[in-house]
Amino acid sequence: MSTAEQTAGEEGPTWGEVTPDAARRLLIAAVEAFAERGYHATTTRDIAGRAGMSPAALYIHYKTKEELLHRISRIGHERALGILRTAASGEGSPTVRLADAVSSFVRWHAGGRTTARVVQYELDSLGPEARAEIVALRRQCDAQVREIIEDGVAAGDFEVLDVRGTTLAVLSLCIDVARWFNTEGPWTPDEVGALYADLVLRMVGAERAPGGEGR
Amino acid sequence: MSTAEQTAGEEGPTWGEVTPDAARRLLIAAVEAFAERGYHATTTRDIAGRAGMSPAALYIHYKTKEELLHRISRIGHERALGILRTAASGEGSPTVRLADAVSSFVRWHAGGRTTARVVQYELDSLGPEARAEIVALRRQCDAQVREIIEDGVAAGDFEVLDVRGTTLAVLSLCIDVARWFNTEGPWTPDEVGALYADLVLRMVGAERAPGGEGR
CATH class of the missing domain: 1.10.357.10 (Tetracycline Repressor, domain 2)
Structure with a gap:
């Protein structure tokens, strides 16, 4: 089962405390990527891509x-x-x-x-x-x-x-x-x-x- | 603590059933690398390097x-x-x-x-x-x-x-x-x-x- 399928069935956190919306989307993309491939195998480029954003857009919200x-x-x-x-x-x-x-x-x-x-x-x-x-x-x-x-x-x-x-x-x-x-x-x-x-x-x-x- | 320090204190498996010696060394190196960085972040080159061997030597024992x-x-x-x-x-x-x-x-x-x-x-x-x-x-x-x-x-x-x-x-x-x-x-x-x-x-x-x- 892929992580996307796993998360689909989850009540999980809504991350409502993370604003603005772009920062929240990046955080959710990072959770999914880390869970699926591990932290060390995940790049900021992977995370930005999952969130439908550019690496440059990621760096506005997270330095590393x-x-x-x-x-x-x-x-x-x-x-x-x-x-x-x-x-x-x-x-x-x-x-x-x-x-x-x-x-x-x-x-x-x-x-x-x-x-x-x-x-x-x-x-x-x-x-x-x-x-x-x-x-x-x-x-x-x-x-x-x-x-x-x-x-x-x-x-x-x-x-x-x-x-x-x-x-x-x-x-x-x-x-x-x-x-x-x-x-x-x-x-x-x-x-x-x-x-x-x-x-x-x-x-x-x-x-x-x-x-x-x-x- | 690094994985090397962790494994140093372990009774762990001796992997005696894995022969020849080179295949056993590669297996132990793979366990340490996977534990430290995760499977997806580890390359066969990393594993060969940890075992003090060349990637070509690894492929004699393990195809993937x-x-x-x-x-x-x-x-x-x-x-x-x-x-x-x-x-x-x-x-x-x-x-x-x-x-x-x-x-x-x-x-x-x-x-x-x-x-x-x-x-x-x-x-x-x-x-x-x-x-x-x-x-x-x-x-x-x-x-x-x-x-x-x-x-x-x-x-x-x-x-x-x-x-x-x-x-x-x-x-x-x-x-x-x-x-x-x-x-x-x-x-x-x-x-x-x-x-x-x-x-x-x-x-x-x-x-x-x-x-x-x-x-």
């Missing part, structure tokens, strides 16, 4: 190819952080908040998997400064999930041997959805979100009250 | 760049299948076999992560025939894990709502280790293997007998 990757990565990570922060700061019990964090994070990785793949797999292609900024955003994502798990342990709702390792495993499980998820496959993003929320609650040893809150 | 990727992917998947098959056909209970499958599969993805990344992330770069062969090997990997889980459910040792989805999640968790594992990080491959075996036994609702078999 790395600037495009940096912008994509920053917007992607800010959105991921927003999703996790909303779940973490919810009013429900740790069980409800963890299920919410997992299902919404999974839906984002399944529904917008072309973007998610670029955001998750091209981290090493960023220069040192950009990379440091993105790593800081990733630490904040990690902290949101860790906080919910710590709250669950403190409340006696979860039974966890290694909070740091379990946090990493929960995020890893959600992120890898971007690798395997296929719109032609047997599951919708919502179904994977629900399955994974259940599996993660098992991982943290959440109390299971049949018919209870959030289950 | 795709042939190299196909060979790497086949050997990698055969090894993955071997690891899972050994665990699945063991003599212990489903709990012991599942813990064994997960910890050995995790160790392989952590210890040989440069190879694992190429094997797991460049699947779409293979041509249709090679891809079909690799997909068949992946289905066999999947079947090994599913069989253990089905055995555990049949024996009343596991409580699983969706065997197919849980199988996929277990494999996904192990595979993603190749993305995040870092030899500079806080865990050894063995430690991640033990942590993940515990998390997966929780995911399948395995009976926990403190001090019991395999725990």
Whole structure:
């Protein structure tokens, strides 16, 4: 399946925050090109061509190819952080908040998997400064999930041997959805979100009250 | 960190089955180049250069760049299948076999992560025939894990709502280790293997007998 076909079935990001329109079109073209051929195999000429623009027109908006990757990565990570922060700061019990964090994070990785793949797999292609900024955003994502798990342990709702390792495993499980998820496959993003929320609650040893809150 | 530094710390594959020596050196150079720059950004000239050989010498052993990727992917998947098959056909209970499958599969993805990344992330770069062969090997990997889980459910040792989805999640968790594992990080491959075996036994609702078999 081509990336164009893949993106056609995606709910993915709308990149509404990127203006003007030409800058947004170039960014979307860059996401598709990076996902299809990899960052290093993509030229600014390829990206301009996909957006139906000239290389000169691209340079008005982005000085380098790395600037495009940096912008994509920053917007992607800010959105991921927003999703996790909303779940973490919810009013429900740790069980409800963890299920919410997992299902919404999974839906984002399944529904917008072309973007998610670029955001998750091209981290090493960023220069040192950009990379440091993105790593800081990733630490904040990690902290949101860790906080919910710590709250669950403190409340006696979860039974966890290694909070740091379990946090990493929960995020890893959600992120890898971007690798395997296929719109032609047997599951919708919502179904994977629900399955994974259940599996993660098992991982943290959440109390299971049949018919209870959030289950 | 460069790929050379990454591979330096790896237990990874020795590629002993690839002969003669020149063919093996070229294969190792291709793994490093694909992991560092991506398949599409790597030329056969790059690979020959890394192996200290001429492009003409490369063509004696491999007709195309795709042939190299196909060979790497086949050997990698055969090894993955071997690891899972050994665990699945063991003599212990489903709990012991599942813990064994997960910890050995995790160790392989952590210890040989440069190879694992190429094997797991460049699947779409293979041509249709090679891809079909690799997909068949992946289905066999999947079947090994599913069989253990089905055995555990049949024996009343596991409580699983969706065997197919849980199988996929277990494999996904192990595979993603190749993305995040870092030899500079806080865990050894063995430690991640033990942590993940515990998390997966929780995911399948395995009976926990403190001090019991395999725990």
